[in-house]
Amino acid sequence: MSAPLSADSRPALVAHARLQRDTARERWVVQAPERLFVLDEVAHAVLSRCSGTASVAQIAAELGAEFDAPVEEIRGDVLALLQDLADKGIVRDQPA
Amino acid sequence: MAGSTTQVEPPLALLAELTHRCPLRCPYCSNPTALEGRSAELPTEAWLDVMAQAGRLGALQVHISGGEPAARRDLEALVQGARAAGLYTNLITSGLLLDRARLQRLKDAGLDHVQLSVQDSEPVGADRIAGLDGAHARKLEIAAAVRATGLPLTLNAVVHRRNIAHVPDLIALALTLDAARLEVAHAQYYGWGLANRAALMPTRAQLEAATAEVDAARARLKGRLVIDYVTPDYYARRPKACMGGWARRFMVVAPDGAILPCHAARTIPGLEFPNVRSTTLADAWSHGDAFVRFRGTDWMQEPCRSCDRREVDWGGCRCQALAIAGDADAVDPACALSPLHEALVALAERESAGAPPPYRYRGSDA
Numbered sequence: 243m244s245a246p247l248s249a250d251s252r253p254a255l256v257a258h259a260r261l262q263r264d265t266a267r268e269r270w271v272v273q274a275p276e277r278l279f280v281l282d283e284v285a286h287a288v289l290s291r292c293s294g295t296a297s298v299a300q301i302a303a304e305l306g307a308e309f310d311a312p313v314e315e316i317r318g319d320v321l322a323l324l325q326d327l328a329d330k331g332i333v334r335d336q337p338a
Numbered sequence: 339m340a341g342s343t344t345q346v347e348p349p350l351a352l353l354a355e356l357t358h359r360c361p362l363r364c365p366y367c368s369n370p371t372a373l374e375g376r377s378a379e380l381p382t383e384a385w386l387d388v389m390a391q392a393g394r395l396g397a398l399q400v401h402i403s404g405g406e407p408a409a410r411r412d413l414e415a416l417v418q419g420a421r422a423a424g425l426y427t428n429l430i431t432s433g434l435l436l437d438r439a440r441l442q443r444l445k446d447a448g449l450d451h452v453q454l455s456v457q458d459s460e461p462v463g464a465d466r467i468a469g470l471d472g473a474h475a476r477k478l479e480i481a482a483a484v485r486a487t488g489l490p491l492t493l494n495a496v497v498h499r500r501n502i503a504h505v506p507d508l509i510a511l512a513l514t515l516d517a518a519r520l521e522v523a524h525a526q527y528y529g530w531g532l533a534n535r536a537a538l539m540p541t542r543a544q545l546e547a548a549t550a551e552v553d554a555a556r557a558r559l560k561g562r563l564v565i566d567y568v569t570p571d572y573y574a575r576r577p578k579a580c581m582g583g584w585a586r587r588f589m590v591v592a593p594d595g596a597i598l599p600c601h602a603a604r605t606i607p608g609l610e611f612p613n614v615r616s617t618t619l620a621d622a623w624s625h626g627d628a629f630v631r632f633r634g635t636d637w638m639q640e641p642c643r644s645c646d647r648r649e650v651d652w653g654g655c656r657c658q659a660l661a662i663a664g665d666a667d668a669v670d671p672a673c674a675l676s677p678l679h680e681a682l683v684a685l686a687e688r689e690s691a692g693a694p695p696p697y698r699y700r701g702s703d704a
Contacts, residue, residue: 258490273426273491
């Protein structure tokens with residue numbers, strides 16, 4: 243098992259995952275072989291920031307400002323979402 | 339969304355079977371037993387139009403398959419066309435006709451992902467079932483070339499009675515080859531697989547051991563290797579939702595341009611299949627007889643019709659219902675509610691306990 247993500251992790255989509263607008267169904271999705279992850283507004287806001295340069299803490303701070311919500315709460319939600327996607331092999335921690 | 343009951347959700351994925359030509363002769367090949375030759379294949383422009391239509395229709399992924407899709411010299415152009423249509427482009431290949439230079443050209447054309455088959459974890463068994471000496475060693479080279487090119491890799495292994503004990507070795511091989519995903523798929527018994535069933539069928543004990551290995555590896559390798567597992571449904575209690583339900587998620591275009599709800603659908607007599615030479619994908623999907631025939635739940639008989647899983651497994655597999663029950667409208671005999679289920683399990687137990695007959699290899703290309 244790979245190391246769990248932390249607030250200092252710099253998450254990125256893995257090479258075989260693609261964030262894409264599904265225009266026919268008016269939604270955002272992440273595509274991977276034989277897999278399709280349908281994103282809600284929050285998940286899209288998180289994943290569109292997963293460039294491998296921004297840390298989880300920075301992403302949470304940005305989202306806190308955008309959605310006008312307490313950063314500590316958001317950080318936990320963001321981390322849980324990204325850890326779930328990491329476990330599914332869609333997100334990885336960009337090595338420093 | 340007008341709320342109309344005739345509104346049909348568009349397909350999520352297109353399976354593009356470019357060709358039936360293949361250097362391998364695997365006795366569980368998913369191609370039909372009557373193989374199309376090169377002269378029947380769609381030309382490049384027709385395939386490019388299919389890709390563009392699929393994108394407009396709302397498909398998000400294309401699985402470029404065969405036969406061996408690299409037997410088509412226009413593969414690079416077709417990958418480029420698929421990406422231009424917005425499709426996530428997955429190449430399903432034996433690897434044998436690829437090399438580093440061609441992989442680079444495919445990557446440059448926009449290929450997203452390579453799914454490479456291996457027939458076993460070691461060369462003797464692998465080459466025996468592939469029907470080609472040296473195939474396994476060549477595949478290992480190609481896997482390395484895929485990763486050297488920077489393309490992501492899935493390893494696909496069909497398992498059966500003679501390699502099922504090697505599941506731990508296949509998992510180790512996937513890690514060694516730096517695959518991000520491993521598909522362990524039990525042989526499916528339609529077409530060639532049905533003709534070779536006794537040579538392929540594992541015992542229940544073999545199946546349970548393999549399933550336990552996969553479960554343990556999934557937990558151990560979480561976040562490192564994704565393992566997809568396709569079970570053999572003769573031993574199951576409930577059928578699989580074949581193709582995610584008939585004409586719900588997938589559409590298939592065969593080498594000759596026939597538009598199918600499933601790659602084995604042509605085994606069902608009495609269905610008419612539209613062809614891309616004369617029908618659009620959109621029209622085939624919404625109105626084609628073969629698509630409408632088993633879509634949803636209206637066609638179902640009992641026990642499916644009143645079953646609370648009817649929208650979970652969609653009645654299982656129509657081709658298997660035909661092959662075993664002799665009736666494509668019947669419940670899939672893989673379901674324990676089928677009157678034929680006990681006989682099916684007994685058949686699997688009997689065939690897997692006996693000495694394996696020789697393989698009936700897939701016919702060579704026309």
